Amino acid sequence: MVGGGSFEFEGLQTIGIVCLVCMFLKLMHLLGLINFTDEDSSESDLELSTVRHQPEGLDQLQAQTKFTKKELQSLYRGFKNECPSGLVDEETFKMIYSQFFPQGDATTYAHFLFNAFDIDRTGSIRFEDFVIGLSVLLRGSVHEKLKWAFNLYDINKDGYITKEEMLAIMKSIYDMMGNYTYPSVREDTPFEHVEKFFQKMDRNQDGVVTIDEFMETCQKDENIMSSMQLFENVI
Amino acid sequence: MAAGVAAWLPFARAAAIGWMPVASAPMPLAPREKRRTQDGFIIINVSGTKFQTWRSTLERYPDTLLGSTEKDFFFNEEINEYFFDRDPDIFRHILNFYRTGKLHYPRHECISAYDEELSFFGIIPEIIGDCCYEEYKDRRRENAERIQDDADDENNKEGVMPDMTLRQSMWRAFENPHTSTLALVFYYVTGFFIAVSVIANVVETVPCRASPGMIKDLPCGERYALAFFCLDTACVMIFTVEYLLRLIAAPSRYRFVRSVMSIIDVVAIMPYYIGLVMTDNEDVSGAFVTLRVFRVFRIFKFSRHSQGLRILGYTLKSCASELGFLLFSLTMAIIIFATVMFYAEKGSTASKFTSIPAAFWYTIVTMTTLGYGDMVPKTIVGKIVGSVCSLSGVLVIALPVPVIVSNFSRIYHQNQRADKRRAQKASKEAGQAFLSKTNLSFEKEHHHLLHCLEKTTNHEFVDEETYEKNCMEVSSVNPPGSRCSSISSQHGLTSTCCSRRNKKTFRLPNSNMSGSHAGSLQELSTIQIRERPLISNSRSSLNAKMEDTVQRNSEHPYVTSAIISIRTPPVTSPEGNNTSDSPDYSQRNIVKVSAL
Numbered sequence: 001m002v003g004g005g006s007f008e009f010e011g012l013q014t015i016g017i018v019c020l021v022c023m024f025l026k027l028m029h030l031l032g033l034i035n036f037t038d039e040d041s042s043e044s045d046l047e048l049s050t051v052r053h054q055p056e057g058l059d060q061l062q063a064q065t066k067f068t069k070k071e072l073q074s075l076y077r078g079f080k081n082e083c084p085s086g087l088v089d090e091e092t093f094k095m096i097y098s099q100f101f102p103q104g105d106a107t108t109y110a111h112f113l114f115n116a117f118d119i120d121r122t123g124s125i126r127f128e129d130f131v132i133g134l135s136v137l138l139r140g141s142v143h144e145k146l147k148w149a150f151n152l153y154d155i156n157k158d159g160y161i162t163k164e165e166m167l168a169i170m171k172s173i174y175d176m177m178g179n180y181t182y183p184s185v186r187e188d189t190p191f192e193h194v195e196k197f198f199q200k201m202d203r204n205q206d207g208v209v210t211i212d213e214f215m216e217t218c219q220k221d222e223n224i225m226s227s228m229q230l231f232e233n234v235i
Numbered sequence: 236m237a238a239g240v241a242a243w244l245p246f247a248r249a250a251a252i253g254w255m256p257v258a259s260a261p262m263p264l265a266p267r268e269k270r271r272t273q274d275g276f277i278i279i280n281v282s283g284t285k286f287q288t289w290r291s292t293l294e295r296y297p298d299t300l301l302g303s304t305e306k307d308f309f310f311n312e313e314i315n316e317y318f319f320d321r322d323p324d325i326f327r328h329i330l331n332f333y334r335t336g337k338l339h340y341p342r343h344e345c346i347s348a349y350d351e352e353l354s355f356f357g358i359i360p361e362i363i364g365d366c367c368y369e370e371y372k373d374r375r376r377e378n379a380e381r382i383q384d385d386a387d388d389e390n391n392k393e394g395v396m397p398d399m400t401l402r403q404s405m406w407r408a409f410e411n412p413h414t415s416t417l418a419l420v421f422y423y424v425t426g427f428f429i430a431v432s433v434i435a436n437v438v439e440t441v442p443c444r445a446s447p448g449m450i451k452d453l454p455c456g457e458r459y460a461l462a463f464f465c466l467d468t469a470c471v472m473i474f475t476v477e478y479l480l481r482l483i484a485a486p487s488r489y490r491f492v493r494s495v496m497s498i499i500d501v502v503a504i505m506p507y508y509i510g511l512v513m514t515d516n517e518d519v520s521g522a523f524v525t526l527r528v529f530r531v532f533r534i535f536k537f538s539r540h541s542q543g544l545r546i547l548g549y550t551l552k553s554c555a556s557e558l559g560f561l562l563f564s565l566t567m568a569i570i571i572f573a574t575v576m577f578y579a580e581k582g583s584t585a586s587k588f589t590s591i592p593a594a595f596w597y598t599i600v601t602m603t604t605l606g607y608g609d610m611v612p613k614t615i616v617g618k619i620v621g622s623v624c625s626l627s628g629v630l631v632i633a634l635p636v637p638v639i640v641s642n643f644s645r646i647y648h649q650n651q652r653a654d655k656r657r658a659q660k661a662s663k664e665a666g667q668a669f670l671s672k673t674n675l676s677f678e679k680e681h682h683h684l685l686h687c688l689e690k691t692t693n694h695e696f697v698d699e700e701t702y703e704k705n706c707m708e709v710s711s712v713n714p715p716g717s718r719c720s721s722i723s724s725q726h727g728l729t730s731t732c733c734s735r736r737n738k739k740t741f742r743l744p745n746s747n748m749s750g751s752h753a754g755s756l757q758e759l760s761t762i763q764i765r766e767r768p769l770i771s772n773s774r775s776s777l778n779a780k781m782e783d784t785v786q787r788n789s790e791h792p793y794v795t796s797a798i799i800s801i802r803t804p805p806v807t808s809p810e811g812n813n814t815s816d817s818p819d820y821s822q823r824n825i826v827k828v829s830a831l
Contacts, residue, residue, distance in 0.1 A: 012579050016616040078242025100247045113250055137249040145252055152253045180702040181694040197257055218256055227255045227262040234245040
């Protein structure tokens with residue numbers, strides 16, 4: 001009886017001590033001294049975007065691009081409205097571009113587009129980059145436009161379009177279509193499209209497309225040439 | 236789509252040049268740009284304050300006064316400005332709406348003045364941005380209540396309306412005792428009898444001096460049983476009469492019976508009647524005694540006489556969920572401590588903690604720092620647990636109660652706001668529909684862009700239902716047929732992808748036809764497209780589709796020939812992509828259409 005009693009006594013003491021320890025830990029946790037789980041402290045920094053950029057003067061931009069002063073003015077107004085800091089970072093760019101393609105996922109293609117505009121790889125598009133890119137696309141010669149397109153496809157900017165790069169671009173374009181298409185996009189549809197493209201473009205069948213091959217083939221294709229003129233009057 | 240993003244559409248269209256070299260099909264023609272006049276200023280004079288903005292800013296919302304031609308009515312040639320004789324301070328916000336796309340509500344403005352300005356300029360208030368929407372709705376509700384109160388006061392001051400029935404006047408007398416002297420008398424009489432009844436219940440139990448011949452003191456109720464019985468009868472009779480009168484006078488008897496006050500009335504008088512009915516049976520006398528407890532509910536009848544009591548009841552009812560949560564957390568703490576206490580004290584001799592429920596009492600008394608002392612732990616562990624229990628009781632109950640009360644009040648209002656917001660979602664949808672009536676030319680260009688994407692990939696956008704249907708049909712239709720039907724019904728589908736979006740914008744030119752110069756043909760094509768969304772998109776039979784459109788085209792000869800001529804080449808070519816003649820042919824066809 002005594003042994004049983006002392007055993008129970010010890011057991012209860014243990015229980016009591018365990019309770020005390022638990023409550024102590026809980027109190028510490030409550031006071032924020034210990035974190036049991038990975039709680040991301042959401043009070044962390046409101047990132048003050050102190051980065052701001054002012055574009056070069058109107059005259060300089062007019063010299064660099066083929067836009068008139070009025071066109072540059074209205075372009076800048078639209079640009080500044082959406083991005084008051086004067087810079088477009090990739091996230092904002094993706095968000096803006098995705099709004100035009102509500103059915104699909106435009107973020108991957110927007111990423112490639114962003115890299116095509118961000119010529120000096122700063123990670124954000126300034127108004128100068130924006131306007132220079134637009135000047136090529138809207139007012140440039142066909143040769144310049146094709147060069148721009150080649151630059152877009154050449155993801156690592158090494159002067160060659162490989163099948164992998166083209167596949168990535170193609171997949172991103174098909175992603176923009178979304179799920180509800182007719183006929184529905186199969187797994188290998190982008191791949192087949194890439195194969196067709198390479199059959200057409202790759203003259204010497206070496207698995208890459210150089211800028212000369214690209215230019216040559218495009219200039220021979222009437223469809224492509226006429227579609228290049230399609231967006232002359234956009235601004 | 237936000238007005239700001241619309242400014243990026245030219246960029247998105249220019250970037251579409253990136254798709255051209257990889258396109259599988261020739262591109263559609265661009266929609267004809269009506270040559271934009273250089274964007275000009277527009278000066279709006281509002282009671283002397285001049286506002287200036289671009290014309291295109293105002294044209295973003297064509298459904299409002301400023302965005303439509305309605306503003307021409309306010310154009311003043313002498314000063315060459317648009318003059319409005321309205322409040323310039325509020326107009327500032329309205330103009331900001333055009334500029335930023337968000338409508339704000341200034342808190343210092345009167346709600347009715349603001350509403351008037353909004354309705355004058357044709358802007359529906361549902362598009363107020365989220366930042367100001369709650370404030371606006373609250374103010375509006377207050378205003379509505381104020382108007383309602385004023386109207387009620389008006390009604391009450393009117394006196395008896397001549398054509399009110401006896402029933403209605405009785406109900407009015409019951410609800411508003413101040414309307415007539417009879418109602419007032421009735422009000423005070425019932426109040427008096429409620430008080431008498433409650434006091435009698437209380438005094439009944441006080442021990443009176445024993446009558447001579449008895450040893451112990453009797454409660455007064457048993458000594459003067461007959462007197463108390465008569466008093467009780469009188470009170471219950473009054474209450475019954477009052478209840479029946481209210482029942483008769485109530486405009487909606489069903490609703491009255493279900494209301495809280497009537498339930499209290501019933502519960503207050505029921506014990507008496509049950510007592511009358513029941514005989515002096517030994518078995519049920521216990522239950523009968525219990526029933527007498529319900530007589531105390533008569534005190535709640537006072538709530539008809541006291542406004543404060545009603546408000547208290549309403550407050551408790553509205554905080555019920557918060558109180559419930561508090562109770563739940565307390566119960567958890569009690570159970571934990573009682574369990575630990577029980578096992579801690581299990582060993583000690585003659586322990587009062589005979590079971591865990593028995594330990595509940597100790598826990599509650601300790602946590603609320605009452606400490607009656609009827610149960611105390613004897614073991615060391617028990618004492619440790621007991622002290623932790625009392626300390627945590629202080630923390631759990633005493634300290635956070637004010638914090639909890641204010642916190643819950645805040646959370647409660649937030650929840651109310653969330654519920655309100657959910658309830659207001661429907662009206663916000665209407666607001667969104669209003670906002671999305673954007674420029675027609677923007678829509679045209681956007682659809683052209685999407686059409687280019689379709690051509691690049693040689694797939695088309697469909698909406699969900701057709702997609703589901705096609706998934707089922709893919710198994711039945713053999714590939715060549717499906718391809719044929721795809722290309723031939725392209726023209727139907729081009730409007731399908733747009734028909735989905737056509738819910739908002741109505742007229743949409745088919746991009747194949749947009750190159751046409753003849754205005755009449757443009758109209759014809761738009762009329763045709765308007766009809767197209769009505770076609771059920773069953774693609775099971777290719778021929779039916781052709782017949783459908785051909786039949787429809789019989790009224791428009793030019794259009795007919797164009798469609799048929801385009802249809803033939805894709806049927807002959809298998810993939811329609813890389814053969815050099817078919818693109819040329821289709822391209823020539825596209826040119827041909829434009830020449831029409």
